[in-house]
Amino acid sequence: MKTKTFLATASAIALLTLSGVGAASATTLYADPKVKEPTVNIVQDPAAVPAQEAAGKRAPKTHDVVLTTTEVEAKLDDGTTYTYWTFNNKVPGPMLRVRVGDTVNVSMTNAPNSNMNHSVDFHAATGFLGGGQITQAEPGQTKEFSFKAMAPGVYVYHCATPMVAQHIAKGMFGLIVVEPEAGLPKVDKEFYVMQQEIYAAKAKNLPTAEDDYDGLVNEKPGYLVFNGAVGGLVKDKPLKAKVGETVRIWFGVGGPNFTSSFHVIGEIFDRVHNMGDLETTPQKNVQTVTVAPGGATMVEFKVDYPGKYALVDHALSRATKGLIGILEVEGTADDSIIKDKTGDSRKQLGEMEH
Numbered sequence: 001m002k003t004k005t006f007l008a009t010a011s012a013i014a015l016l017t018l019s020g021v022g023a024a025s026a027t028t029l030y031a032d033p034k035v036k037e038p039t040v041n042i043v044q045d046p047a048a049v050p051a052q053e054a055a056g057k058r059a060p061k062t063h064d065v066v067l068t069t070t071e072v073e074a075k076l077d078d079g080t081t082y083t084y085w086t087f088n089n090k091v092p093g094p095m096l097r098v099r100v101g102d103t104v105n106v107s108m109t110n111a112p113n114s115n116m117n118h119s120v121d122f123h124a125a126t127g128f129l130g131g132g133q134i135t136q137a138e139p140g141q142t143k144e145f146s147f148k149a150m151a152p153g154v155y156v157y158h159c160a161t162p163m164v165a166q167h168i169a170k171g172m173f174g175l176i177v178v179e180p181e182a183g184l185p186k187v188d189k190e191f192y193v194m195q196q197e198i199y200a201a202k203a204k205n206l207p208t209a210e211d212d213y214d215g216l217v218n219e220k221p222g223y224l225v226f227n228g229a230v231g232g233l234v235k236d237k238p239l240k241a242k243v244g245e246t247v248r249i250w251f252g253v254g255g256p257n258f259t260s261s262f263h264v265i266g267e268i269f270d271r272v273h274n275m276g277d278l279e280t281t282p283q284k285n286v287q288t289v290t291v292a293p294g295g296a297t298m299v300e301f302k303v304d305y306p307g308k309y310a311l312v313d314h315a316l317s318r319a320t321k322g323l324i325g326i327l328e329v330e331g332t333a334d335d336s337i338i339k340d341k342t343g344d345s346r347k348q349l350g351e352m353e354h
């Protein structure tokens with residue numbers, strides 16, 4: 001019954017806000033209460049970053065971006081599934097990469113079996129609510145528009161169908177990088193990580209986490225995660241690098257509400273492009289970077305020592321709700337960088353996985 005109340009209230013709010021297109025229809029609005037099975041793995045691969053172009057100016061290009069909005073049952077935590085709303089069955093949706101001056105053609109289809117309307121708002125686009133005004137799509141509909149990438153930066157895109165906070169919290173967000181005219185310096189490894197809250201709770205002895213409307217409006221999430229699921233970037237898809245490599249993390253916050261204090265335990269960011277700005281000289285030697293909901297950053301560091309590093313929001317109570325990821329670094333240890341003189345390090349590395 002919790003789901004029914006949640007959706008009904010959400011659609012009532014939808015009628016009062018923005019362009020007013022919320023739920024699809026009364027007959028398809030309410031979720032089937034039967035036990036649901038996971039159908040896909042929604043955890044976005046942190047290595048799924050579009051290849052970097054060679055640095056140097058080039059003529060503008062046109063990019064075709066095809067997005068499908070879906071509603072799928074997937075693993076949220078061990079023994080727990082959840083109904084996600086996604087772009088292309090992944091959380092976050094696909095990372096997109098263009099260069100300033102390029103044109104982006106967006107074709108967004110709302111899957112025919114969706115129960116809700118969906119849409120997309122690109123923070124990199126100017127006008128028409130970033131596309132949100134154009135792309136409101138009922139199940140089965142396709143909406144198309146194009147925009148010019150006018151300003152370099154790393155930007156969030158997200159569903160902009162009321163209740164927008166609900167659509168974001170259920171997984172509908174991603175990043176688009178608009179590279180400066182001359183491109184970006186080469187690095188050895190690039191990763192794509194996004195943070196979100198999930199407002200859901202699991203009833204005792206049930207395998208499915210159900211949406212928690214009161215939690216959503218009062219900003220009390222049941223879960224906080226990187227790339228969609230608890231443990232998604234720990235056991236399922238950790239980040240991997242080798243000693244000596246330069247690592248770049250494209251980090252964004254879908255939110256919808258919580259600001260991240262992004263930190264990698266055991267590392268220092270050599271360079272931080274704060275607030276998604278790719279043109280200003282980066283800040284150097286930063287421990288923790290603040291990233292707003294609907295905001296992003298680019299951080300870079302060289303990995304100097306092997307082992308496991310933990311990606312966290314340094315508001316560390318959130319780690320207890322799932323907000324932790326692992327960067328695994330292979331290579332030869334250099335005792336001059338750090339040295340374990342008591343032998344406790346092995347034991348503690350194991351603990352990081354829980």
Ligand SMILES: [Cu+2]
Pocket residue numbers: 069085117118119159160161167172
């Ligand atoms: Cu949506």
